[in-house]
Amino acid sequence: MSEIQIHTIPILPFGMVNAFLLTSATGAVLVDTGLPGSERKIEKVLAAAGRSLADLRLIVVTHGHIDHAGCAARLRKITGAPVVLHEADLAYCQGKTPILRPSGFFGRLFKMTGVIERPFPAVEPDILLSGEQTLDLSAYGLAGDILPTPGHTPGSLSVLLEDGAVIAGDLAASGILLGGIAFKGWPKPPPFEEDTLQVARSLKILLSKGAKRFYLGHGGPLDAEVIERYAGKLAQTA
Ligand SMILES: [Zn+2]
């Protein structure tokens, strides 16, 4: 299968919030949709890659937080592309307030703003993964798989490509505050994390399956060696 290009979509500038467009000669897949109203930003990156919204063949929602799932309902409607998400995050995608366990000072501060608990248009999935079920992306023109990688939320998904690139949602972050901005080479937890030990386990599973470079929702990307040290530290402190 042909080579895959990873295009970062800046939902917010400086790497604070990223979504990703994956393209190959035969496919275009969107990983995460950003905050509500992000469709223009996504369309711009598609255009730069020589594609349009109508070319999207699949929309992957890595988890049910507003900065990843917020624009999914709208994009499904305007593109007709199927949406895939994991059953364990379905309630978050349909109006249930997420469990927000702050991972540090910024998370506690950020929680007080209420931004991440804001409701967003309910997402109707076309493909609902359950348990440890994976999805082969070759049917969508990409050599890779969607894997359940719980921890940040119970239904968090990652997209692992055959060449070792992985779009890992909020399994890790880097930078300062929300993520990005500065010190992007330094891994850290995102502002919220439901189960730290489970995050460490999921990161190790991705590494064992050949993940080499981690593309993240906030900050990143980070190399496998950095993630390996980080996952080891998480497992010790959790
Ligand atoms: Zn999140």
Ligand SMILES: [Zn+2]
């Ligand atoms: Zn996020």
